[in-house]
Amino acid sequence: MLSRRGFTLASLALWPGGKALAATSQQKSASIRDFGARPDGATFATSAMQAGIDHLARQGGGTLTIPPGTYLSGALFMKPGVHLHLERGSVLKCTTDMVHFPRQRTRIEGHVEEHFTPALINADRCDGLRITGEGVLDGSGMAIWERFWALRKQAADPGNFPNVGIDRARLALIQHSRDVLIEGITFKDSQFWNLHLYACRKVEVRHARFLVPDDYAWAPSSDGIDVDSCQDVLIENCFFSVTDDCIAAKGTKGLHALEDTASPPVERLHIRNCEFRRGHQAFSCGSEATVVRDVLIEDCVVSGAINLLMLKLRPDTPQLYENIALRNIRLASDGGRILLIRPWTQYTNLQGNAPPHSTVRNITLSGLTGSFGAWGEVRPDPQVTVTGVRLDSIDLRLHRPDKLPVAGAQVEMHHVVVNGVAVS
Template identity: 45%
Template sequence: MTSAVANNGNGNDKRYNITEQGALGDGKTLNTQKIQASIDACAQNGGGTVVIPKGVFVSGALFLKRGVNVELQEGAVLKGSTNINDYPKLNTRIEGHFEPWRVALINGDSLEHVTISGAGILDGSGEPFWKEFYSRREADNKTTNLNVERPRLTFIQHSKDVKISGITFLNSGFWNLHLYHCQEVTVEYCRFHAPSGPKPYHQAPSSDGIDVDCSQGIYIRHCFFSVGDDCIALKGSKGPFAMQDQSGMPVENIEISDCIFEAGGGIVTFGSEATIVRNVTIQRCTTLRPTVLRLKLRPDTPQLYENITMDDITLVDGGAIFKVSPWTQYFDLKGQAPPKAQVRGIKISNVHGKGSSLGEITGHNQATISDILVENVDVTLKSTDFHLGNVQNLRFKNVKVNGKNLPTPEPKTMVKK
């Protein structure tokens, strides 16, 4: 799979330093209007690059325009305001549907040939938002993710040929980078950081690294993830009518390569809201703890996960290899019969290192799981338990666990060695 992203700029070399509009990098002045003025001036004059220089520039929500690149120079910090009212409430895509919710720190709609780059930091100032979430949930355990408004760091939608390079995403209030209905986006040499310690107050809730939502041709390369939720989540719509959702396109043609995963839910997670996810390639990646492959199967949503290839995976005190299982958070059949789900065409090969276990491959009553090949694996595991449901055509070839060759296990078993 190769990227078709070729044009990483708009051809205009004009540069607009935000300090020319009066922005102050003193870590306390709210610069939203001054930075937005730089973006608007750049767009009105034919495009170019908005430059954020060294300094800590506090801001609320910013809205990119066509033809406007953003460069965060070394030592630059674009720091999100901790006042939720600095992020307007607009109808936005969130958790598989649209509703009025807070926008992100950086927002882009219908962009083309745009680059967001540099050695600087996007800092979401997430701690007060996390504390508010945990406080509300402690008071009412039925509190959902969306009951407590929190800003994402970056939201880009309906865009094509976008490159995000070199940026550090830090302490997002909610998801770090959300891509909805985008094509041909490259994310490279970026770092995603949020606390991943014990709950409630040492883990950033909903701090996904990258959420690929109904998008195609997404290339994630040479990135580092240490977050409190999913590292990379492939998302779509949810519920029994999800396949009829005109806003819920398939996630397909995804490439993840040469990345390091220190903390988070998994190298890649399908779901929790998703319908069709296919043609996903992961190669030359290292996990220090997260699960290798996480597939969430919603019993209330018709789903198809297919053509998944993972190759050359290194475990350094890693987690499980598989976590394929039902996911019932916010389960709602809306009075309909349970829909069917299908998982097929998975190949995991050339896996080595130390991990926790083989994990599990199980489905709900309406799920069919088939055609899984595990090949050329040599791992040391703390536990050799393998929880296996009704899986058709599972094949192990040259699989060695704790120095012993492991044959293909039988379905509907729990393998213990």
């Protein structure tokens, strides 16, 4: 379905282009006010909202509406057939009292954690789920971020302080679900990842915003969207200003990662018409990525000093990254790096074994224009084979125009111009 040089139109033949995710008929709707929720930002609305979800589920499904106002809540659990609509001016706000997020079995960082914090919105096996509107999911993250940094500073090995070493909630975890639509929502100040999609198929995320305050240096693990073991995902017309990966493909980790049937490959991921203003990477094969293939990123803008594409290579995990294409990307920053393919060693644990073999192949960047910081680097470990990296039809101004450092990899450049000078 893919040529050696990236995506072809045929590669998207199975993608419905949005038509398969047209809005479903919804027999009933109800407001959270009908169940006693108060919009004062201080009175807990958790019980009222869960009562509304449960009521609609008993009635065969429908849409629970959040009207304007601020509603304080702990963990909520969606039911099949029930949708959520946040009206303009509505804010569903996380509490920072984690007793309202009782620990449970949950997927996080490439494995199942037996006792960890659920998300604000949790949906499991909710085919056809819609979360729509112009409202805000507010994670109240500041207090949790400060608590995280304080605990990390006190740790014996701060650099390896675990991300799950503190109770903190994602804004949404959607898992084992098909035909999902997230549209119009603002994800703001999440305590942990913003939107975590796990083991889903046919998901669209449209016109969503993922935000961390501009004046906060680093909200830990504030990923915008984590695409974990999912297939057929479309992300379009979204805006990202976070302090970790804007979009990350994830799977599992460890020497036996390829045997983990609970972590199938990330396949057929399409990202288009998005803006990336702040973050570590616009797109990353993340720290728990295993098999990622058939990714197309097109017609996007990178307006901040972030990395455009990073492929993290774990020495303790056999990984396969293939058929990843970026095309028609406008860069508009004095900083940032274009391409990073290199080892990622934080939390690595080989358990005394030799590193497994990994493969990166058929990575294409074409049609890049504008201004940016530097190239980056392609320097894999010896046990990683990197072939078919192609840079094509690129015309850029780089503030650090040194050549792309390459070691132990196959990289081709065609029709590349940097600061008015052709590069071969």
